[in-house]
Amino acid sequence: MNRRTLLLGGSALALAGVGAAGLAGALSPRRADLAGRPRLAMPRLVDTRESGRLELAAQDGTVAFRDGVPSPTAGFDQDFLGPVIRMARGPLDVAIRNRRRVPVTTHWHGLMVPGEHDGGPHSQIAPGADWTPDMEIDQPPATAFYHTHAHGRTAADVYAGLAGVVHVTDGRDDDRGLPATYGVDDLTLVLQDRRFDGRGRMAYDLTMMDVMHGMTGDTLLINGQIAPVAVVPKGIVRLRLVNGSNARIYTLFFDDDRPLHLIATDGGFLDAPRALDRLRLAPGERAEVLVDLAQGSPPVLMSAGDPNQGPGGMMGRMRAVLDVLRDRSFEVLPFAIDEAQTARITRLPDALDGTRPDLASAVTGTRRISLDMPMNMGGGMMGNGMMGGGMMGGGMMGSSGGDALFGLNGRPFAMERIDFTVQRGAVERWIVESPMLSHPIHVHGAMFQVVSEDGGAPRAESLGWKDTVLVTGRSELFVRFDQPASRSHPFMVHCHILEHEDRGMMGQFTVT
């Protein structure tokens, strides 16, 4: 473990690898040793605006992430992850080919499209087959996410690399005064933690604890790179942050306490930038922030530890002891200034054009969603009367997926069961509860507003339109259903900790 490798502390075992150098490395800004580190690279950009077409192939790959040791991976049109896809309002003819030997899907997480185009578990693409939805893009600018969603193997396959980023754009960011030069002052950052085995290969090997808490890694990848440095002009820089991790919850901040100016959440722009000291980002969430890099020496983007892996998690006692031994925050991305580049944007915009209509008067009904465990796994502990379903499924240690350890409203996911039906155009008030761990709830085909979190006002990062939000106890949402979904291609609602989703913490609904 060298100083550049981040110790994220995913498990108690990881502590054994924390020497004094590791501790110092994880805590110091390390400006001195930026030399020799790779420059942050952007994913290839595929702009569909001229052609109105998008062709991608899901394929297997190989990447030497560290020390020249190859790891088996997967990606869209490349070895690991996929290109950033830029799209605008209008028709988009898509063709996805599956060149792998196992089924994949391509789910458009954050695109508001009907169930048949959503790419969920019912849109499996068999090995060698194509999927060709003729889509219509019709939504405000946003940063979205695409990834495979073949039920029972989503976690392993996203971990291997079957994910990427979408930029929905209207081409008007200049008018908004926003940085918009791809890879220069407009950076896309896919944050993923991964675990490497003793031989240096990326490993996905689950213990029971990984299943319970979600799989966290000991090494951070940004766009597939280990320990890169972002080299930027001396001005305002836009970061499109995508939490592409299977389970890790990031709490981002700068080492010199400069603010992150939140400009967009999952569904698009806010009405004005909002200065945050810290930005929490759970799996599946996206956030766009502006950072002022004109002042002072360039900072390091950091993250605090994952609350699900900390004292609040199931290993609470042991973690509490470990936390005394070290600060669990870790480096995400150091910045360096390229004096030769001229900054195009040097001041923050005062206002943005996102809108957040008051939905309270439009609410048509209330629905309760509990992110829990079915039956004997924990129903009793939660005291909500869900004892006894006997839905344990197979062995508890299985990493093959499909073992129903988790549920939604006490029932594990079933492909053939529609859990509820919503009227198209409805706005529902959802009361979502996470009785034990914190779970990020994600809804397909709909955006929502967070009305309250744990009995209080929503957190600052929950104020825009959202499709995913971390529920730490009890949250209230107003969900608007504009897209149709039929029985054959229903929408999903699930926990975006992928190990939980694969093991049953998912339900499905139609919109008619």
Ligand code: C2O
């Ligand atoms: Cu990003 Cu149903 O998922």
Ligand code: CU
């Ligand atoms: Cu989704």
Ligand code: CU
């Ligand atoms: Cu979960």
